[in-house]
Amino acid sequence: MGEIVPAEIARAIAAQRKIVTSACVICGTTVVGLKTRRYCSNTCKQRSYYAKHVEEQRERMRRRTREKRPGEAADPEVSAETGSVDAKLPT
16 A cells, blocks of 8 residues: 655645636736635735725824824814814813
């Protein structure tokens, strides 16, 4: 009986993978790869991530900007009636 070689097993598993042709979900370019591949390049993958998380990133930048401003509270309250910002003063 033959000896089991790990390289042979790996080749057999790789041969069972199915290569498919699909379109990139961002730019529509034809993508050839495994079934799970969704993007044609790393650029499209990053654009997709940015589009999904744009509001979180903007809010994070707003918080950082507020924290860097001297003399202002990190979380000011905005008055709905006047539209002015009322900073909480430490007591």
